[in-house]
Amino acid sequence: MENLSSIQFDKNLFYVHNNNGEGIIYSPIQGKFFTADGDAQSVVDEYINGENKTNQEFYDALMQAGMWEEKEEPEAPEKMLYKPTTIMLSLSNLCNLRCVYCYAEAGNSTRVLSWGFITQAIQAMFNNAIDTKAQKVELFFHGTGETLVLWKTFKDSVQYALSHKPDSIEILFSVVTNGTLLDSEKVEFLARNDFAVTLSMDGVQSIQDKQRPSANGKGSYADVVKGIRLLVDSDIPFIVRPTVTGESVELMSDFVQMCADLGCSEISFMPFSAVGRGAHGVSQLSAEAYIRNYLKAKKLAKELGISVEMAGTDASEISSYYCDAVGYNCVVTPEGDISNCSRVTNINDPLANIFFVGNITETGFHIDQGKVDELINHNLYNYPQCKDCFAKFICSGGCPHDRLSSGNEMASTWCEIIKNLVWYEIRELALAQ
Amino acid sequence: MKTKKANFGKVVTLTVKKKSCKCPGTSPDKCSCDPQCNHCKSQAPKSKLRKS
Numbered sequence: 001m002e003n004l005s006s007i008q009f010d011k012n013l014f015y016v017h018n019n020n021g022e023g024i025i026y027s028p029i030q031g032k033f034f035t036a037d038g039d040a041q042s043v044v045d046e047y048i049n050g051e052n053k054t055n056q057e058f059y060d061a062l063m064q065a066g067m068w069e070e071k072e073e074p075e076a077p078e079k080m081l082y083k084p085t086t087i088m089l090s091l092s093n094l095c096n097l098r099c100v101y102c103y104a105e106a107g108n109s110t111r112v113l114s115w116g117f118i119t120q121a122i123q124a125m126f127n128n129a130i131d132t133k134a135q136k137v138e139l140f141f142h143g144t145g146e147t148l149v150l151w152k153t154f155k156d157s158v159q160y161a162l163s164h165k166p167d168s169i170e171i172l173f174s175v176v177t178n179g180t181l182l183d184s185e186k187v188e189f190l191a192r193n194d195f196a197v198t199l200s201m202d203g204v205q206s207i208q209d210k211q212r213p214s215a216n217g218k219g220s221y222a223d224v225v226k227g228i229r230l231l232v233d234s235d236i237p238f239i240v241r242p243t244v245t246g247e248s249v250e251l252m253s254d255f256v257q258m259c260a261d262l263g264c265s266e267i268s269f270m271p272f273s274a275v276g277r278g279a280h281g282v283s284q285l286s287a288e289a290y291i292r293n294y295l296k297a298k299k300l301a302k303e304l305g306i307s308v309e310m311a312g313t314d315a316s317e318i319s320s321y322y323c324d325a326v327g328y329n330c331v332v333t334p335e336g337d338i339s340n341c342s343r344v345t346n347i348n349d350p351l352a353n354i355f356f357v358g359n360i361t362e363t364g365f366h367i368d369q370g371k372v373d374e375l376i377n378h379n380l381y382n383y384p385q386c387k388d389c390f391a392k393f394i395c396s397g398g399c400p401h402d403r404l405s406s407g408n409e410m411a412s413t414w415c416e417i418i419k420n421l422v423w424y425e426i427r428e429l430a431l432a433q
Numbered sequence: 434m435k436t437k438k439a440n441f442g443k444v445v446t447l448t449v450k451k452k453s454c455k456c457p458g459t460s461p462d463k464c465s466c467d468p469q470c471n472h473c474k475s476q477a478p479k480s481k482l483r484k485s
Contacts, residue, residue, distance in 0.1 A: 025441070028449075029449070030446070030449065031446055031447030031448065031449035032444055032445065032446050032447075033444070033445055034441055034442045034443060034444045034445065035440070035441065035442030036439060036440070036441050036442075037439070037440045037442075038438050038439045038440045039438035039439045040439035040440070040441070042438075042439075043439045061441060065444045066444065066446075074451050075451075315447055315449075316447045316448060316449055316450060317449070317450050318449055318450070318451055319451065426445070429445050429447075430442055430443075430445050431442070433442055433443035433444075433445055
């Protein structure tokens, strides 16, 4: 891990450097950068502190590099009438696993979304598409519990959506699953309906069994591997989404090798968040260990011909907000409430008063538009912590749920990880020139 | 480029995609897939994975 410092010497133009005289001149909005080593810091200092920015030679170098070209910052989210055409159904809090860090504390209750609310939500999705002239809608199954525990409800929901879909509208399906309940019938159904699948799995057997045990205490590794093999055999594209803790961090490369051996082609690592069941007792993650092992895992993945990524670290994608929990999401909770955050699906959650924007009634969605409008404020232009950060448009301020859960600031571990991974990405590209 | 004792390298330019789209209820990632979208003209996403 590098001990990085940065100097913002013009709007959205940074000099980022480590303690070894290695640096980068970086414009994140333009996506332009070049190495600035040796005495670059003194040149930058002289340029900034000189009268009327006197270092003409440096100014000319920046001019020649096109660093002064005007580019607009990413737009902040804007208020809009709430007409979601992507609906995320949280079918229940039921789960066959008891993951040690589960944000939803799945399995702790038997909350189940009623069939009446499911059909109301799907119908609202189509009505919104007609109202807004959208040609595509998405039905997404995610969160609060393991979707496939309620296999019949899941299947019936898909079939209801297909049978009630207006001819002019295309429907996309997505599901997040722990993979342990997949069998031939389920995989065939997912393939037939062209599902996008995200599969949560944490690691090699020792880690998977410890961090994601079954409700009866047994390990879940064998079951999830069986599920992965079925997905691979059926050519269903899927992304493996491991949560990295202090316990699993040194085994990230082993995990990549294991995934490659199983035939997985995409892995998206994410550091664990100390929320829900993970607020206590989970081995803490150090930024240094995560960065070191992530880079090693990414290098191995490249050699193996598969993809390793982490959301919020791609320097070619910029945004002022991290996810759609800015008034654009529609998560239907097991009680029929409507939340903007897939992590907040319980009325007793301390953040429910922020993310809950309405509920489903017999007549359809009942939405508090004022609450929807307030959510646009969860963007990085409102985060003083991010103001001077060179990686702010790439990280986009981080997960609002994590931020709000830790006093409206992202944890320093997160920031160090993001800044270092962006640094390593652009530094490597710059050195390759 | 050379200025004083500093060593400046060649410029790299990435194709930057802005992920801000006003389509109601539609993720910026997916919106960019839709050629009919009037708000977002950027490139299609690499995957369907959500950040959340």
